[in-house]
Amino acid sequence: MIEVDAEKCSGCKKCVKVCPYGAVTMADKLAVIGDECNLCGACEQNCPEGAITIQRKKVEIDESKFKDVWVVAEIAENKLKNVTLELLGKGRELADELGQTLCAVLIGKDVKSYTKVLGEYGADKIYLAENDLLEFYNTDSYNMIISGMILQFNPNIVLFGATHVGRDLAPRIASNLELGLTADCTGLSIDEGRLLQTRPAFGGNVMADILSHTRPQMATVRPNVMKKLESPTDKVPEIVEVSVNVDPRGMRTKVLERTEISGVGAVKIDEADVIIAGGRGLGSKENLKLLQDLADELGGVLGASRVIVDEQWLPKSQQIGQSGITVSPKLYIGAGISGAIQHLVGMKSSDTIIVINKDPNAPIFEVAKIGVVGDLTQVIPALIEAIKAHKAAQ
Amino acid sequence: MKIVACVKQVPDTTEVKIDEKTGTLIREGVPSIINPFDQFAVELAIKLKEEHGGEVSVISMGPPQAKAVLTKSLALGADKAVLLSDRKFAGADTLATAYTLALAIEKLGDFDLVLCGLQAIDGDTAQVGPEMAQRLKIPQITYAENVVFEDNKFIVDKLTESGLEKLQVKPPALVAVITPSDFVPGNPPFSKIMKAKKKPLDTWTADDLGGDPERFGLNGSPTWVKRVYSPPRKEKGEILTDPPEEVAKRLVEILAKEGFL
Structure with missing residues (x-):
């Protein structure tokens, strides 16, 4: 049920303009709602005088x-x-x-x-x-x-x-x-x-x-x-x-500027099948190269815990977690990520989780299918070599 | 500038367990905090007030102990606070919560900006902000990292999935914020907390708000929880501690088996 309050209506015609279904017309400077009305609420939302109200009755569901x-x-x-x-x-x-x-x-x-x-x-x-x-x-x-x-x-x-x-x-x-x-x-x-x-x-x-x-x-x-x-x-x-x-x-919000942050790789992190993520344990920006090499071998994209984004080693588009993006790829490999709860909620529904961390008590081991206790600067190069050998043997 | 910030008290940790027998949440012994996204909303509101003058009101719906997050907001610099507390609000889903908060915002009077966290860390729904904005008939911007006020308009930095948007909106509007990566939550000293206790902190009940009693709490909630349970436990993972070459061999085996090579 939609009503126009004749006392409040100023005849400004804004409702006529914003109605997506062309259902509002003006008669004697008063808005009139026609049969085309779908009760979508555009006029109600946009009426500067608050003159239009929609009452949606609660009905038994048929x-x-x-x-x-x-x-x-x-x-x-x-x-x-x-x-x-x-x-x-x-x-x-x-x-x-x-x-x-x-x-x-x-x-x-x-x-x-x-x-x-x-x-x-x-x-x-x-x-x-x-x-x-x-x-x-x-x-x-x-x-x-x-x-x-x-x-x-x-x-x-x-x-x-x-x-x-x-x-x-x-x-x-x-x-x-x-x-x-x-x-x-x-x-x-x-x-x-x-x-x-x-x-x-x-x-x-x-x-x-x-x-x-x-x-x-x-x-x-x-x-x-x-x-x-x-x-x-x-x-x-x-x-x-x-x-x-x-x-x-x-349309009450206007876009002034749109900046595309080009992700690392062509695939966006929330759509990637394979994600190789790095955290504080990387130690230096140079070690990102290791992750990139591994990502290249597996056809994956790079992801990051918050600290890596804070350090600006990777753009915000790659941040996984509560203040970043929730991902659930088929394969998640986390290197040097201890697994703060804010990160875990953003990735724990991934299918296969492999983690590499020096600290055997890191919380991320709790969600891992395979947990490697070791130095990522040794494990990842060895893994890349082994993958290359495997591919060569096929 | 009149700003209303909405806050929620949440358990400090997401390590909340459930009672396997009753299927209810065990929240005892878990300390409560202000939802981190909401704390950023409060601090942003205070920053805008400091730059442009005005008043910051903070509201929260919750049990009497949720006053703690309002006191903290007052200590951070908000001017007044209202707790919405009534047994009639219990069992509210996001729509009933938004209805209740929107009534309170209207009761507070004219405003330029409603700020809230994008989502609370216990429910993660991100629905209450947009649902409030719709009820208040005002435009919304979600996933906001910053708000500035220029030429009588709010300019908002919004995080999109592919980058950033700079958006403009005229007051009144609602902005739901995420914490930017450089945000360090303020921790007011004891002296400010003591001073905050002198600021107005009211409690409003359903009767104070007016409105349709059928729309509060469980009665006003179109969704209901049929069952709550622990997620199926994942099998304990395999831990590898061998030298890198051995580990690499095992990993390749697994990756090949799962079809990644």
Whole structure:
């Protein structure tokens, strides 16, 4: 239910401009909300007079009304993020179990070409919203468009990557629509028709299974946890174009400057399969070369504990941990990292963890599959030699 | 400039265990601290106040003992503090928490900036900030490393996955911060803590906030925890202490077996 307070409305037309669905018109200097309204809240958020209010009534969930599994796609550097494909993999399983359709939500400028890959990785249907002003992520515009789509199409489940963008956007939408949202899930399954969301808490010392009693059920999901389809299909997805109107005045944050920090290597650390990380025990910047050589042999990228970034031996883009990036590669090799809890929470879900440290009591040994007690300046060169010998013998 | 900083009291260590029998958290004996991200938010608020004048209010939702983090914030230089404490707030998920905090912020009056930590180290959700901003109908910037105020606008350095963005936003706004790598948390001396005890520190209950009682605590929480448990224990790792060449041989075996070579 949406209401315009005639006393407060000044007739400024801001609501008309910011409505993504073109649902607001003016009559006698008073905003009038038309039938196209999806209750997305753009006008309410932007009204300078506080004249527009939306009352979202709590209703008993009629589960039959909510259908389909949605994955909100994310694009970075002209490519779909891996986490989007991983979510499609998991979403496929969930949708099949529920007997529902798997849909991707794709928003941006000239992004139609990505629909092909979304289909290949499992999407049956794609909700596509294109506009020149949507080239870069903006909290306000993306919030309003996706909120509007959710209210229009009533999905059962909506999944986001637990990326910087996903973690900025999903709670904004959840609060807008007064929905439950579970952060940073590492497991999703269907439990008596409901979405069971599993997440770590207390730095991974505790796991929690969470259910939502609102619909859609929403979750952000950690990258590198779910598996994308091993063999992409040649499925051509159905495309539903959602026409949206975007006004820059509704985008209240403006980007003044964008600096890309080129990572070490072409692959970003949160998408890397193999990470070779160094810490205080490296001793000198020169020893980074050892790690780089090992990374080259294994096709990996360099990572760092906080101290290495503080010393500016590696850029912030490579920092693993609580104030850096959470990673879960297939292989993590940590050299000279003692394993402060802040670092451990950022890497302990990696598949295979190998650590090299002089101190046998270093906490990082607790999470290691293989712990080498030794001097990294001796162990790593020996390892590089052994890998080369192994490769030569193949 | 009027700034509200939101803080949370959290266990000092993430080494929190759970009672295998009852499935509940054992928090006894674990010292409580101000969430590190939130301490940066408080110190940034105080810095902005020192540069531009104004007032810093600090709020926290929690049990009575959470007053400790508010006293610390006052000792760091905040002007007043409010603890939101009521049994009705218990069991709040992020949406109910955001609802409660937003009501308190509105009750405090007009503001230019709400600062909070990106996430708390016990829950790690990063949801309360954006959920509050939405409820307050103000723009948000998350993953912020710094905020300055110029020409009546906030200029915010935001960490993205591929680098940095410099963003601009007009007040009022909410900024959720991460601790930059050069941040050294302040530790106020005893004398300042004593002085802080003279600053206003109120406690507000659900009745003080008004609002819809159905939206507080467990009642107002659309998510609920079905089960809490210890993660499956990883097998004890293999420890190698042999000379480097031997170790290297074993590592290559493992890497080859797992398909990395």
